[in-house]
Amino acid sequence: MKTIITVVAFFITSLLVAQTQFEQGMGNALKMWGEGKSAEATALLERIALAEKGSWLPNYYIGLIATTDAFQTKDKEKITALLTKAQQVVDIETAKDEKNPELMVLQAMIYTAWIVYDPMTNGMKYGAKAQAIYEKALIIAPNNPRVVFCKAEYEIGGAKFWKQDTTPMCEQVRKSIELFDSFKPESAFYPNWGKDRAEATLKTCGGK
C-alpha cells in the first residue's frame, strides 16, 4: 500500500514538474518574443514542440511569430523562408485538429501574407482561400474574437480597394472588441492577442 502511494505520489510530482516545465518554457518563449527576440523564442518553442507533441500551442506560436515577422520584412527570400516555416507547423497541427479556429485564423494570415508578397500572382488564388477559411472558422467559432476581428480586417482591405462601404466590417470590429473583453482563454497560453489591433482598426474605421 505504502509503495502504491509512493508511486502515485511520485507520478503526480513528476507530472507537476513537467507541467511547470511546460509553463515555464512557454512563458520564457513568449517573454523573449515580447522582447523582440523572435529567433530565440522560436528556438525554444521548437524544442518544446518536439518534447510536448500533445500540445498544439508551441507550433501555433512558431507559426504566429514567423507570419508576423514575414509581414514586417521586405526581403523576399526571407519572407518565403518564414512563410514556408509557418505553413509547415500549421500543417502539422491542422492534421491533428482541422477545426481549431485559432489555427484557421493563422492559416488565413499566411495566405494574406502571400497576397502581400505578390498581389498580381497570388491575389486571385490565396484571396479566395483566405476568405473561405474565415467563413469556415466563423461557423465553427462565431464568438472567437480573433476570428471575427481578422475576418473583418481582411474584408476592410478588400472593401477599400473596391471603394465600398466598410460600415458592416467596422461593426464586426466593434463586436470583436466586446468578444475580446468577454473571451476566456481555455488554458494559460491559449492565444489571447488582437484587442489592441482591433481598437486601432476601429479608430481608423471612424468608429466611436
Added chain:
Amino acid sequence: MKIFYTLFLCLGTVLGFAQTKISGKVTDTKGNPIQGANIFVEGTYDGGSSNEKGDFLFETQAKGNQVLQITFLSYETIKQNIVIESYKPRTYILKESANTLNEVVITAGTFEAGEKAKVTVLKPLDIVTTAGSNGDIIAALQTLPGTSTVGESGRLFVRGGEADEAQTYVDGLRVAQPYGASSQNVPTRGRFSPFLFSGISFSTGGYSAEYGEALSSVLLLNTNDEESVEKTDISLMTVGLGLANTQVWKKNSLSVNAAYLNLQPYQALIPQNVTWNKPYQTLSGETVFRHKSEEGLFKLYAAFDVSKFNLVQESINNPKNTEVDMNNQNFYLNTSYKYNLGNRWQLFSGLSFGLGENKIGLHVDRLHNTEHAYHLKTRLRKSFSKQLKLTFGADYFNTNFDENYNVFQTTDFQYGYKANIVAAFAETDIMLTKKMLLKTGLRFANNDYLHQSSIMPRVSFGYKVNKTSQFSLAYGLFEQAPNQAYLKFTNQLQNEKAAHYIFSYQYNKGSRTLKTEFYFKKYDNLIKYNTRLAEYNSTYTNLGNGDAKGFDLFWRDGKSIKNLEYWLSYSYLDAQRDYKNYANKVTPSFAAAHTLSLVTKYWINDLRSQVGFSHTFTSGRPYNNPNESVFMNGKTKVYNNLSFNWAYLISQQKILYFSVTNVLGTQNVYGYEYANTPNTNGIYDRKAITPTADRFFFVGFFWTISQDKKDNQLKNL
C-alpha cells in the same frame, strides 16, 4: 517518516538531475559561422542558440543515448546520435536546403507556367490576359520564343517542325485530338479551356524520356489539384454564353462547365474574307473530379464538344468553289491516380481515351472519319536521396482510325489503320554537386503497324553558376510515327526521326527573367510523296530529311516600371526541309526567319483595370511561285499584328472584358495558292491566303456567384 523519506528521495531524483554541458560550433559548408541556429536534445527543453562565432553551449539533464538536433531557417536539419556522458564538443556543418533559388534545375527547352514551377515564365493568368490570345492556350504560347506564327493554321509550330510534331499531354496522358475542327486555311484553336489548368509546361526540345510520339515539342497541361471554393460562374459574350459550377465536399471537388459559342453576330458585324453559309457553332462541356486522400490523388477529367460550320472554300483551281460542311464531335476522357507507396516510392497510373469524329461534306462528296485513341501509362518514381532519383514506366498507345470517302453517286473508298505502340522508359536524376544536375534517360518503343522498334537516348545537364544564373545542355533522339494523313494509306513507312542539341542560359532575379537558347535539330526519315496532294495512290517514302538551327531570346520584367509587366520574345530560325513533295531541300512555307513578340500588361489602379497590348512581327514567309524556275523562292511581305485588351473589374464578382485582335487592320498575307495550270498567257494565276477576317473583337461580361465574395473569373477570360 519512511514514506516522507521515499518521497523526498523521489523528488530529489526528479528535480536534482545532474547537468551535463554540451557545446560545439555551427558553420555553413564554407566554414562561415552560423548565428542563431537552434541546438537541442530532442524531446527535452534543453538547448541553446549559436552566437555570432557559431559557438553554442547549454546544459542538459538528459542521460545516455540521445539525439542532438540542429535546426536553422532555410538550412537542412541535422540529427546526430550522441551519448550525453561521453559527448565531445565538435563542429557541425549545416547544408543550405534546396529551394527555388539555389537548386539547380534543367531549363533547356522548357518554359514553365504555374504554381509549382521553379522559375515561371508565364503565370496561369497570363494565358487569358494576353491580348490577342482570346483565351486560347495555344495562342498565348505563340508569344514565346521558338514558336512560329502560322496564322492560317493556329497550331503550334516549334523550331522548324510541323504542327503535328508537337504533342499535347493532360496530366501526363496524350491528347490525340488537341485542336478544334477547322477547314483548310481556317485557323483552329486549342480544345481546352485554360482555367482548368494550374500548371503548364511547354517544351521546345530536349524533353524527358517519359514523353514519346513527339518529334519537336511537348505541351504538358496539368489540371488543378484542388478547388477550395464553391461557386457558379456565368459568362455572357458577344460570341456565346457559358455556365460553370464547382462543388467541394470532404476531400472531393467537382467542377462542371458548359459553353455554347456562335460566331454569327461577330461574322455579321465584321467583314469576312470567307463566305459563311452557316456560322461556326460549338457546344462544349468539361468536368473535373478530384479526390484527395492521405496517400494519393485521383483525378478524372472529361471533355465533350460538338462543332459545326458551313463555308465556301475558294480555290484558284475551282472557279465554282467548294462548299465545306463540317460536323465534328469529340470526346476526351482522362483518369489518373497518383499514390505514395511509402519509403519514397511514388506510383502514377492513368488512362486517356480520345474519340474524334468528323463528318465533312465537300460539295456533293462526303468524307467521314473516326479515330479512337487510347493511352495507358504507369510510372514509378523512387527518390533514393536528394541526390539520386529514378523514374521508370511503360506506355501503351492504341490508335484506330477509319475513313470513308464517298464520291457522289459513284464510289465509296474505305481505308484506315490500327496501330499499337508499346513503350518503356527509364530516367535517372543525379545531382553531382549542388550546382550540377545530370539527367539521363532511355526510351524504347515498338510500333506494330510499322513493324518497327526504336531506342531513344536522352541526356541533359544543368550547371548553376550562382543564385541568379545557370547553364543547361540537352541532347536527345526523338521518333514519331508519320502523320495520319499518310498512315491511313500505307504502313510501308518508318518513324520520322529528330535529334536535338540545345544550349541554354537563364538568368533570374526576382521578377526579371532572361532566357537564351541556341539549338540545332537534325531531321531524318521525313515522309515524301510524288503527287501534288497526299493521296491513296501516291508513292510514300522515308527519304526526306531536314535541319533547323536558331536562337531564342526571352526577357520578362515585372519590376522596372510600376504596375507594368511585359515580356519580349525573339526567335531566329534557319530551317531547311526536303519533305512532302518538295523538289529539293528548302525553307518550308511555315518557317519565317525572324519572329518578334512584345506582350504588355498594365494595371491602372484607379480604373481597376488591366490594359494590355501585344504585338507580333514576323519576317516574310517562303512560298513557291511556279512562274519562277527556282523552287520555293517567293517571300510574302512581313506580318504585323497589334492586339489590345481591357479587363475592367466592376466589382469583386463582375468583370467586363473587351479585346480586339489586329487593331490596325493590317492586311496580312500568309502565302499564295497558285493555279495548277497556266492561263492563256502562260502564267500561273494566284490567290492570296489571308486571315478569315482582318479583325476579331470580343466583349464579355463575367459574373461569379459564390458565398465567398473575393473570387472572380479574371482567370477565365
